[in-house]
Amino acid sequence: MSSTSFIHENKNIQEIESVVIRFAGDSGDGMQLTGSQFTNTSAVLGNDISTLPDFPAEIRAPAGSLPGVSAFQLNFSSSDIRTPGDQPDVLVAMNPAALKTNLKDLPHGGMLIVNQDAFIDRNLERAGYTSNPLEDDSLKDYRLIKVPMNTLNQNALEAIDLPGKAKEKCKNFFALGMMYWMYDRSMDVTLEWIKKKFGKNPNVVEANSQALKSGYYFAETSEIVSTHYKIKPARLAPGTYRNIMGNQATAIGLLAASELAKTPLVYCSYPITPASDVLHELSKFKNFGLKTLQNEDEIAAIGAAIGAAFGGAIAVTGTSGPGLALKSEALNLALMVELPLIVLNVQRGGPSTGLPTKTEQSDLLQALFGRNGDSPIPVIAAATPSDCFYMAIEATRIAIKYMTPVILLTDGYLANGSEPWKIPQFSELKSISVKHPEHLNEEQKFQPYLRDEETLARPWAVPGTKGFEHRIGGLEKENISGNVSYDPLNHQKMTDLRKNKVRGIVQDIPDLEVYGDQQGEVLIVGWGGTCGAITSATEKLRKQGLEVSCIHIRYLNPFPKNLGEILGRFNKILVPELNTGQLCMLLRAKYLVDAQSLSKVQGKPFKISEIMEAAQKLYSKDQEVKNVAGSR
Amino acid sequence: MSLEAVKAKNDNNSAPIKLNRKDFISDQDVRWCPGCGDYAILATLQNVLPKMDVPREKQIFISGIGCSSRFPYYMETFGFHTIHGRAPTIATGLKSHRPDLTVWVITGDGDGLSIGGNHLIHALRRNVDLKIILFNNRIYGLTKGQYSPTSEFGKKTKSSPFGSVDYPLHPLTLALGSEATFIARTHDTDVKHMMQILEAAGKHKGSAFVEIYQNCVIFNDNAFSEVSDKQHRDDRSIQLIEGEPLIFGKDKNKGIRLNGFKPEIVEFDSQQVPENLLTHQSDLEDTAYAYMLSRMESPEFPIPIGIFRQIRRPTYDEMVQSQVDNAIQESGRGKIDRILNSGDTWIVE
Ligand code: SF4
Numbered sequence: 001m002s003s004t005s006f007i008h009e010n011k012n013i014q015e016i017e018s019v020v021i022r023f024a025g026d027s028g029d030g031m032q033l034t035g036s037q038f039t040n041t042s043a044v045l046g047n048d049i050s051t052l053p054d055f056p057a058e059i060r061a062p063a064g065s066l067p068g069v070s071a072f073q074l075n076f077s078s079s080d081i082r083t084p085g086d087q088p089d090v091l092v093a094m095n096p097a098a099l100k101t102n103l104k105d106l107p108h109g110g111m112l113i114v115n116q117d118a119f120i121d122r123n124l125e126r127a128g129y130t131s132n133p134l135e136d137d138s139l140k141d142y143r144l145i146k147v148p149m150n151t152l153n154q155n156a157l158e159a160i161d162l163p164g165k166a167k168e169k170c171k172n173f174f175a176l177g178m179m180y181w182m183y184d185r186s187m188d189v190t191l192e193w194i195k196k197k198f199g200k201n202p203n204v205v206e207a208n209s210q211a212l213k214s215g216y217y218f219a220e221t222s223e224i225v226s227t228h229y230k231i232k233p234a235r236l237a238p239g240t241y242r243n244i245m246g247n248q249a250t251a252i253g254l255l256a257a258s259e260l261a262k263t264p265l266v267y268c269s270y271p272i273t274p275a276s277d278v279l280h281e282l283s284k285f286k287n288f289g290l291k292t293l294q295n296e297d298e299i300a301a302i303g304a305a306i307g308a309a310f311g312g313a314i315a316v317t318g319t320s321g322p323g324l325a326l327k328s329e330a331l332n333l334a335l336m337v338e339l340p341l342i343v344l345n346v347q348r349g350g351p352s353t354g355l356p357t358k359t360e361q362s363d364l365l366q367a368l369f370g371r372n373g374d375s376p377i378p379v380i381a382a383a384t385p386s387d388c389f390y391m392a393i394e395a396t397r398i399a400i401k402y403m404t405p406v407i408l409l410t411d412g413y414l415a416n417g418s419e420p421w422k423i424p425q426f427s428e429l430k431s432i433s434v435k436h437p438e439h440l441n442e443e444q445k446f447q448p449y450l451r452d453e454e455t456l457a458r459p460w461a462v463p464g465t466k467g468f469e470h471r472i473g474g475l476e477k478e479n480i481s482g483n484v485s486y487d488p489l490n491h492q493k494m495t496d497l498r499k500n501k502v503r504g505i506v507q508d509i510p511d512l513e514v515y516g517d518q519q520g521e522v523l524i525v526g527w528g529g530t531c532g533a534i535t536s537a538t539e540k541l542r543k544q545g546l547e548v549s550c551i552h553i554r555y556l557n558p559f560p561k562n563l564g565e566i567l568g569r570f571n572k573i574l575v576p577e578l579n580t581g582q583l584c585m586l587l588r589a590k591y592l593v594d595a596q597s598l599s600k601v602q603g604k605p606f607k608i609s610e611i612m613e614a615a616q617k618l619y620s621k622d623q624e625v626k627n628v629a630g631s632r
Numbered sequence: 633m634s635l636e637a638v639k640a641k642n643d644n645n646s647a648p649i650k651l652n653r654k655d656f657i658s659d660q661d662v663r664w665c666p667g668c669g670d671y672a673i674l675a676t677l678q679n680v681l682p683k684m685d686v687p688r689e690k691q692i693f694i695s696g697i698g699c700s701s702r703f704p705y706y707m708e709t710f711g712f713h714t715i716h717g718r719a720p721t722i723a724t725g726l727k728s729h730r731p732d733l734t735v736w737v738i739t740g741d742g743d744g745l746s747i748g749g750n751h752l753i754h755a756l757r758r759n760v761d762l763k764i765i766l767f768n769n770r771i772y773g774l775t776k777g778q779y780s781p782t783s784e785f786g787k788k789t790k791s792s793p794f795g796s797v798d799y800p801l802h803p804l805t806l807a808l809g810s811e812a813t814f815i816a817r818t819h820d821t822d823v824k825h826m827m828q829i830l831e832a833a834g835k836h837k838g839s840a841f842v843e844i845y846q847n848c849v850i851f852n853d854n855a856f857s858e859v860s861d862k863q864h865r866d867d868r869s870i871q872l873i874e875g876e877p878l879i880f881g882k883d884k885n886k887g888i889r890l891n892g893f894k895p896e897i898v899e900f901d902s903q904q905v906p907e908n909l910l911t912h913q914s915d916l917e918d919t920a921y922a923y924m925l926s927r928m929e930s931p932e933f934p935i936p937i938g939i940f941r942q943i944r945r946p947t948y949d950e951m952v953q954s955q956v957d958n959a960i961q962e963s964g965r966g967k968i969d970r971i972l973n974s975g976d977t978w979i980v981e
Pocket of ligand 1: 663668669670769773848850851
C-alpha cells in the first residue's frame with residue numbers, strides 16, 4: 001500500500017508503547033502544520049492520540065523572539081491515552097527561542113533535535129543566550145541531535161525553480177520527514193495533503209514533497225539516531241475513526257443537531273479567539289441550508305441569534321469569555337422571552353483580554369451567574385474534543401425542549417486539541433422534536449406563556465403563523481397571557497417558574513457514573529477539559545493501590561441528581577480546576593461538603609502528575625488525621 | 633410541520649383578506665402621555681399597514697427601549713420589545729432567517745443613535761431589508777428628560793443644568809454615511825405626509841431609514857416648531873418633491889440653488905421661477921446632493937422634509953439566502969454522514 005514504507009532490515013527497530021513529541025519553532029516556521037500532519041498520519045496508523053497546540057497571541061511576533069514561539073505537542077500511543085502527555089520525550093527546536101522557552105519541559109535524558117543552522121548570533125541574542133548552547137556544555141543532560149536543516153533542505157531543493165525564501169519555508173517538512181522515519185510512519189498522508197493543498201503550484205508541491213522525503217532519507221541514512229521506534233495501533237473499539245479537534249466537533253455537532261431537528265441553523269458570531277474556527281467551519285456548510293452571520297459585535301451576534309430564534313431557527317452564537325460578558329444583557333432577554341438559544345463559550349485565560357490563545361476554565365461562574373436579576377440558565381460542558389459533538393447536540397435539545405437559552409462551555413484546550421473519534425452513524429442519533437403551534441379554535445386567543453405542564457416550556461409560535469400574532473419582550477410577563485405585568489405576586493410566580501423550569505431538566509439528564517469504586521477515600525471531581533488528566537490520574541493512583549475514584553460533571557446547571565449522594569460516599573473530595581476553585585465553591589455551597597480545590601491558572605492544562613500528587617497528599621493527610629484520631 | 637410547510641400554508645390562505653386599520657390595533661391600553669406625538673405615528677402606521685399587501689402575521693415590529701419602543705405592544709402583529717439599542721440586531725437575525733417577513737424597527741434618538749448607534753449603522757450599511765423608523769424627539773423621555781445625541785448644543789436639562797457640551801449628530805447624514813438605500817424625514821404633525829413616507833419606506837426593498845420629528849410634550853415641547861408651527865412652517869421647511877425644483881415659502885417665492893459647493897436661498901417673483909434652482913432627485917447613487925440636504929438646518933435654511941434618497945441594491949437577506957440556494961444547487965443538499973466521515977478516516981476491526 002505505501003510507496004514509502006521500508007523494510008527495516010539493518011536498522012535497529014524498537015517497539016514502544018507511547019511517545020510525546022513537541023515541535024517548537026518560530027510562529028512563521030509552520031509548527032502547527034507540522035504537528036497536525038504528524039497527528040493525522042499517526043491517527044491513520046491507528047494510534048490513540050491527544051494533541052496540545054500552543055501558539056502565541058501575536059500573529060507574527062518578531063522572528064526569532066521569545067514571544068513568537070509556537071509549539072505543538074502530541075502524544076501517540078498503542079494504548080488508551082487521554083492527555084497530550086505531561087512532558088515531551090522528544091523536543092524538536094527549530095531556533096534558539098524555541099529551545100529557550102521549551103527546554104524546561106524536557107526531562108533529562110530526553111531527545112533534543114535542533115536546527116543547527118538557526119543558532120546564529122542574531123537569533124541567539126534575540127533568545128537571550130549569551131553563548132551558543134549547542135557549543136557550551138549546557139545541553140549535556142539531553143540526547144542532543146544537531147541537524148543543519150536549512151542547509152540540508154536548501155541542498156535537497158536546489159534543482160527546483162523557486163525563490164530561496166520559499167524553499168526555506170519547506171524546512172518544517174524536512175523536520176517532519178525525520179520524525180516520520182524515527183517513528184516508522186508512512187509519508188503518504190502528508191504527501192497526499194501537499195498535493196491537495198498546493199495542487200495549483202507544481203513547484204511548491206515538488207519542493208514540500210522533496211523536503212519531506214529528504215528529511216526522511218536523511219534520518220534513515222545518516223544514522224544520527226541509531227534506533228527508530230514502532231508504536232503499534234491502539235486497541236480501539238471497532239468502527240470507522242477520524243481525528244477530530246474540539247471546535248470542529250462543536251461545529252459538526254451543531255450541524256447534526258440542526259439535521260436531527262429538521263430545522264435550519266443560524267450561527268451568529270463576531271470573530272474571537274479561540275472560537276472563530278467554529279464560524280469558519282460552519283460557513284462552509286451552506287448547502288445544509290444553514291446561515292452564518294458575521295455580526296458587527298458580540299452583542300449584535302447574540303441579538304441576531306435571538307431574532308433568528310424568534311423566527312424559528314436553531315440559533316447559536318459562539319464566543320469566548322470577554323464576548324460572553326458583552327452578551328449577558330441579551331442573554332437575559334432570551335431567558336425572559338423564553339426562546340431557544342445556544343451560546344457557545346470557548347473559554348480562554350481571563351480576566352479581561354487575558355490570555356487569548358491559552359486555555360482556562362474560569363468562566364463557570366460567569367456562565368451561571370454573570371447576569372442581572374435571578375437568571376437561571378442551563379449550563380453544560382464538553383469533556384473531551386469529540387465530546388463537543390455530543391454536547392452541541394445536547395445543548396440544542398435542551399434549548400428547544402425547554403424553550404431556554406443554554407450555555408455550552410468548551411475551552412481552548414478542547415477547541416484546538418484533537419483525538420481519534422469513532423464516527424457515529426447519524427441514523428443512530430436521537431432526533432430532536434420541534435413543535436410550532438399552528439391551530440387555534442375560533443374565539444381562542446393565543447396565550448404565549450401558557451406552559452407545557454411537564455417541561456414548563458412555553459409554545460414556540462413563529463412569525464408568519466396566522467392567528468398567533470403576539471408580543472414578547474424583556475419586561476416582566478404576566479403568566480399565561482404574556483402581557484406586560486408589574487404585579488408583585490406575578491413577578492414572584494414568574495421568577496419561580498423560570499427557576500423550576502431549569503431545575504426540572506434534572507429529570508432529563510443522565511446520572512453521573514463513578515470511575516473506580518463507588519465509595520472510598522478520595523473522590524476527584526472534575527468538569528470540562530480536565531477529564532482526560534483526571535481520569536488518567538485516577539487510573540494510575542488506583543494501580544498504585546489507592547482508594548481513589550473520579551466523576552466528571554458535564555451538566556453544571558442543573559447538576560445531575562445523584563451528585564450529592566456520590567459526594568457523600570467519599571471521605572475526601574478533590575476538585576482540580578483551571579481556575580481558582582469555582583466548581584469547588586459551588587459544591588461546598590450546595591452540598592455542604594469539605595471539597596478541596598486544586599487550582600491551576602497558567603494557561604496550560606493539568607499534568608496527570610499534578611493531579612496525582614494532590615490526590616496523594618490529600619490521601620495521606622487523611623490517613624494521618626485518621627491515625628491521630630485513632631490513637632486518642 | 634416544518635417551518636417551510638408553515639410558511640407555505642400561510643402563503644396560501646392569508647394573502648387575499650383585505651385588512652383595515654382596526655386589524656392592527658392590539659388590546660393593550662396605549663400608555664404614552666396625553667398629547668405625545670407617538671399617538672399620531674401609531675395611528676398612521678396602523679393605516680399604512682393595510683396598504684402593504686402583506687398579511688398581518690408577516691408584519692413584524694421590533695423595538696428597543698424608550699417611549700417609542702413601547703410601540704409593538706399596541707400593534708396587533710408579531711412584536712418584540714427587546715433591549716436598549718439592540719433592535720436592529722434582532723431584526724437583522726430575524727430577516728436573515730426569514731426573508732419572507734416584513735420587518736419594522738421602531739427606535740428613538742437615544743435608543744438608535746446613542747446606545748444602539750453601532751447596530752444602526754451596520755444594519756444600514758448591509759442593506760438589510762428593514763424599515764427603521766426613528767422617532768426623534770431630541771430628548772430622553774422614558775428616563776425623564778436628559779439630553780440626547782440629537783439635543784441642540786447648550787441644551788439645559790436635568791443632566792445638563794449648565795447646558796450640554798455635546799455637539800448633536802444629524803441622523804440623516806449618519807444614515808447616508810452608513811449607505812442606507814432609503815432615507816427620509818417626516819413629522820408627527822403632518823399625518824398625510826407621514827402616510828406617504830411610511831408607505832414608501834414600507835415598500836422599499838432594502839434598509840429604509842425614516843426620521844420622524846416627534847414632539848415630546850412633557851420634556852421637550854415644541855422642539856420642531858419649524859415644521860409644526862402652522863404660521864411659519866412654509867417658510868422654515870421645504871418639501872422635497874421628486875423632479876420638482878426646491879421651492880418653499882408661503883408664497884412659493886423662495887428656492888435653493890448652488891453657489892459653488894454651497895446651497896443658498898434665492899428669492900424670486902413666484903410667477904418667474906429661476907432656472908438654476910436645484911431639482912429634487914432621490915435616485916442618485918452619488919450621495920453629495922442628499923448629503924447637502926441632510927445638513928440644511930434652521931435658521932439658516934428651511935428644513936427639508938421628504939425622501940432624500942431611494943436606490944435599489946441587493947439586500948443582505950437576499951444575498952445570504954442566495955448563497956444558501958446556490959450552494960444547494962451547486963453541490964446538492966448536504967449529507968451529514970458525509971461531513972461526519974470527512975477528512976482522513978481509518979477503520980479499526
Ligand atoms: S415622555 Fe415625551 S415621548 Fe415619552 S410618552 Fe411622554 S410625551 Fe411621549
